[in-house]
Amino acid sequence: MSNEENISVALFGFGCVGQGLYDVLNHSEVLQANIEKICVKDASKKRSVDMSLITYSKDDILDRKDLDVVVEMINDTDEAFAIVKKAMENKIAVVSASKKMLATYFEELYKLQEENNVALIYEASAGGSIPIIRTLEEYYDNELLSSLRGILNGTTNYILTRMELESKDYSEILADAQSIGFAEIDPWLDVAGFDTMYKLCLLSVHAFGVILKPEQILALGIQNVTFNDIRYAREKGLRIKLVASAAKAGDKFRVYVMPRFVKSDDELYKVVYEYNGVEVEGAFSCTQVFTGKGAGSHPTGSAVLSDISALTYNYRYSYKKLKKLKRILGAKYNGADLLDTEFTIRVYIRYDEQKDMDGIEIKNVVEEYRSPGMNFIIADVGFNSLYKFKGNKESKVFICEVE
Ligand code: HSE
Numbered sequence: 001m002s003n004e005e006n007i008s009v010a011l012f013g014f015g016c017v018g019q020g021l022y023d024v025l026n027h028s029e030v031l032q033a034n035i036e037k038i039c040v041k042d043a044s045k046k047r048s049v050d051m052s053l054i055t056y057s058k059d060d061i062l063d064r065k066d067l068d069v070v071v072e073m074i075n076d077t078d079e080a081f082a083i084v085k086k087a088m089e090n091k092i093a094v095v096s097a098s099k100k101m102l103a104t105y106f107e108e109l110y111k112l113q114e115e116n117n118v119a120l121i122y123e124a125s126a127g128g129s130i131p132i133i134r135t136l137e138e139y140y141d142n143e144l145l146s147s148l149r150g151i152l153n154g155t156t157n158y159i160l161t162r163m164e165l166e167s168k169d170y171s172e173i174l175a176d177a178q179s180i181g182f183a184e185i186d187p188w189l190d191v192a193g194f195d196t197m198y199k200l201c202l203l204s205v206h207a208f209g210v211i212l213k214p215e216q217i218l219a220l221g222i223q224n225v226t227f228n229d230i231r232y233a234r235e236k237g238l239r240i241k242l243v244a245s246a247a248k249a250g251d252k253f254r255v256y257v258m259p260r261f262v263k264s265d266d267e268l269y270k271v272v273y274e275y276n277g278v279e280v281e282g283a284f285s286c287t288q289v290f291t292g293k294g295a296g297s298h299p300t301g302s303a304v305l306s307d308i309s310a311l312t313y314n315y316r317y318s319y320k321k322l323k324k325l326k327r328i329l330g331a332k333y334n335g336a337d338l339l340d341t342e343f344t345i346r347v348y349i350r351y352d353e354q355k356d357m358d359g360i361e362i363k364n365v366v367e368e369y370r371s372p373g374m375n376f377i378i379a380d381v382g383f384n385s386l387y388k389f390k391g392n393k394e395s396k397v398f399i400c401e402v403e
Contacts, residue, residue, distance in 0.1 A: 006032040007214065007312055010061040012049060012083050013073035014054075016181035017097050017124065020301025021071065030199070031309045037061050041074075063085045069311055071304060075185050081105045082198050088112045088120060090402040097124035097300060100189070101203035101288040103214050110211070119316040124303035125145040125154060126199035127276050131306065133317075135290065136206035141320050144283040145398045148207045152199040154274035154295025155183045156242040164230050164239065176228040179258040182274050182295035191363035192335035192391055193221035193242060200244040200257060207246060207280070209321030210253055210334040218341070218383070219257040220389055224398040228374045229350055231262055236338075238402060239269050252340035256383075260401040261348065345383045350376040350398040358395065361385035372393070378402055 011018055018038070027032055037307045038053050039061050047054055053062065061070065062083070065298055068088040072094060074080050087094050089112070096102060102109065102122055112118050127150070127382050136145075151157050155177045162173045174191070188196045197219035204210045222242055229349040233240050238261040246255045262269045267289040271277035276294025281287050293299035326333045344363055351357055353373070361382030370378045 004256040006034050007061055008066055009069045010067055011035060011071045011306060013297065014040050016297045017300045017304065018072045020297030024301045024305045026297060028304055028305060033308055036067065055366060058083055062090060067092050068128040069093050069095060069308055072098060075319060077101045077104055083157050088116050088118050091116060091118050093311050094366050096122045097304055099125040099202065100200040103198035106201065119311060119332045121315065123307050124300050127278055128154060128204050128292060129299035129303055130276055130278060131290040132290055133156045133206050135318050140282060143285055145207050145280060146283065147281040148278065149201060149243055149245050149269050149399060151241050151268055151280035152278050153190055153196045153242055153246050154276060157271065158182055158274045160222060160240055164234065165315045174403050181297050181399045191221050193219035194259045196242060196244045200246060200255060204246050204255055205322055208253060209325040209339050212255060213337060216336055216339055218253055218387055220259065220386065220399050224396050229398055238262060239266055241268050242315055249340045254337055254340050254343065258401045268308040288313045341384050343383050346380050346402045348376055348378050348400045348402050350374065352396055355364045356357060356395065359385060359388050
């Protein structure tokens with residue numbers, strides 16, 4: 001592929017991100033990309049593009065010999081994987097924005113890249129418009145990173161910000177986030193921390209070379225947050241943020257997603273509404289912070305556009321950190337073995353009844369508060385014992401990390 005020529009692109013999916021890409025592509029003065037076809041599922045939906053571009057058959061695209069790039073932006077994880085796999089087997093470079101699919105099938109996708117010598121890039125899948133994956137991959141390729149922390153989900157940050165600053169109701173704000181196009185089709189993925197978890201899986205590969213399966217990562221969300229929690233934080237000059245963390249701990253890594261009280265001098269404190277922010281700590285570069293819009297049609301579309309543009313100069317991820325770790329550990333390389341879950345963490349737990357906390361290994365209570373309207377404790381607890389709350393739809397407990 002050469003950046004002198006027009007490149008031929010086909011899209012899978014024409015939802016929020018697809019339409020955003022279409023708009024930003026039409027405004028790009030540099031990149032000459034021709035959208036040859038757009039494959040969509042729902043024939044009954046009216047489309048805002050020339051209908052001759054639309055197809056309902058994936059093979060109309062995947063069997064073509066004249067395509068340079070397939071851009072995959074669909075919601076169905078298994079179908080997205082099947083499309084990406086076939087495109088790569090046919091030696092077509094792929095740009096994907098499907099964080100769940102990428103995190104779920106990462107091992108297979110890594111192999112497909114190696115076996116077929118073809119690019120798969122996915123900047124839009126984490127951090128929205130922030131070029132964080134390429135930054136971790138290229139800028140920090142030789143730097144020893146010690147930690148990465150970030151707000152990676154626009155919807156939850158938008159909910160938390162508006163609850164705090166506008167005293168609006170959680171469900172009303174979530175409905176707004178859905179109508180603006182920030183939220184996933186299934187917004188449980190956003191609020192329960194799963195979307196952040198998928199993104200963290202991808203960033204862990206590029207920051208540290210650690211491949212984790214989504215089910216191995218503890219993810220707690222904001223689905224149970226109330227005004228009482230927001231008020232408690234505000235009174236202490238804190239804000240609640242849903243934070244993804246990955247930090248080196250000896251030879252292992254502590255990787256998890258959890259709400260966290262952040263102080264006003266924390267860079268993540270200032271990241272509000274649908275913005276995302278990532279703080280990277282390096283041995284030599286020290287702390288660096290990246291912020292930008294984390295959700296929405298145009299910001300995400302612009303990240304996809306940047307990937308398409310990168311393919312014109314034959315860009316591929318080199319996975320240097322992953323390759324290095326695999327070289328060092330050889331056949332023993334196993335992401336799960338690199339994960340440290342045996343540590344103590346200080347958390348705020350707001351609960352209704354004492355039994356709601358059953359199973360949590362409480363090691364040391366720092367503060368306890370009970371009143372007819374609100375009960376909470378702040379305690380040091382066994383990290384492992386919090387996994388039972390991951391994706392737990394029945395629990396009404398709100399757990400938030402305390403510094
Ligand atoms: N639902 C996602 C979010 C979209 O709110 O961040 C962008 O990945």
